[in-house]
Amino acid sequence: MTIQELNERSRVVFRHIVETYMQTGEPVGSRTLSRISELDLSPASIRNVMADLADAGLLYSPHTSAGRLPTQQGLRLFVDGILEIGNLTEAERADIKARCAVEGRNMEEMLGEASSMLSGLSNCAALVIAPKSDSSIKQIEFVRLGVDRALVIIVTANGMVENRAIELPPGLSDSALREASNYLNAKFAGRTLQEAKQEIQRELDNHQAQLDELTQDLIAHDIASWGGGETLIVRGHANLLQNVQALEDLEKIRELFDTLEVKKERIKLLELAEAGRGVKIFIGSENNLFSLSGTSMIISPYQNSREQVIGAIGVIGPTRLNYARIVPMVDYTAKVIGKLLD
Incomplete structure (x- = not known):
């Protein structure tokens, strides 16, 4: 389904449900939506629209008497068809650049700082796949x-x-x-x-x-024991774990981090980032790494001056994370890192 297949009324109801869910993490009911002047619909009419959206696989009800939440399919439709990506201010760009480009740091320290910075700005976990050196x-x-x-x-x-x-x-x-x-x-x-x-x-x-x-x-x-392959740097584990009620299962989050430590899984992650250009958004089980953890990942490759992908940087958070805010952060940070590593 594409967003164009929804009529205007369904589109507006769907957008408000997803946006409210992203803010609160709670199911959204018809009474809450009926207070939104833009809709000008009765609770009964809104319930009918919500039922149609559920039938289309875009919403679900976690409990019989609860409101509705977006499904993974619904979140993907929202991200692809409705989400408006924000822009970083000049001050934010300057701050990201300055925090990454501190003199005297080696490569791993710089990438670690970039990961810590993204974790702090997004209030999520952040990861960097550091490049293996192919230079003599x-x-x-x-x-x-x-x-x-x-x-x-x-x-x-x-x-x-x-x-x-x-x-x-x-x-x-x-x-x-x-x-x-x-x-x-x-x-x-x-x-x-x-x-x-x-x-x-x-x-x-x-x-x-x-x-x-x-x-x-x-x-x-x-x-002789030095590593020559990709290195994984993760910062902000606690940010992800504190959302454990929304993510439902602490043990699954721990499994996620254990999986990321496996070299072959890091290679898969880097291959996912390399596929095409720019920022990638993976929601829930769209990425096998996160199929059990209720998380989403926003990741972007970074390139050298020859436009070769040498690593990736991204953010992992609950599926209701602030995509509009985080996407431009990840995108710009990846570009800054690529220039600094040349």
Whole structure:
């Protein structure tokens, strides 16, 4: 069904029911609607319209004596046919850009801040799928932070700098740290992190690396264990859990987050975001990830300067979340991230 298939009276009643539900999360009754001057209909007439909308699969009644709520099909019809997407103000755009672009942050910190910001602005959970690096490594250096810690500085061929704090094996000397740096620079030259990891692991397994035991221990337990795939960053779990009465089942929400931690599911999520351009809205079971959790997701891919999708950012909330407000937030934040990562 399309919104054009509804007559004007049905369209107005349907719009008010969905908008009221999004504000309150409660079933909407005919008496509430009869007080809206725009309708100019009696409660009996409104009930007839509501019955027709229910027959069309757009509304349902959670209890015999309750008002009506939009079905998943009804919410999809509203989002596609009635919803008016708002615009961010210049001040809001400037705030999003400033909060993402703080100097001195590495990529993961910047993406974490973007996720926290979206969570706070939307009062929902927010997620970022951070990109896997497909750029070759230009240089790698160690900076000792103390007796047992060091900062690894990785510079990629495209100019991105990534900092990682690591634990050092007990007794590792400064000369051994320099030896590790020289070894890694030789192995990383012209290779991606994943390619270098495979070569390093092969040499360590075959005892071909000409390194002392402590240096080998550093490389085997820290460098070779680094991830090279997509990273999931989630902020604002509590925002989603506090809506548990509207979402009906706390355990299903926990299952959702457990599912998101599975790498293959993150890849599926990224593929969903990549399908086409711009912001995607998934309502309830339209996305298999959320089929049991009563949630919706608004997600957008972000791209590099070559227009390649390298990650995604989005918001997860109850199906009655403020789509008109959140869609432009997600859209603009994705564009800001894409520019900052170039």
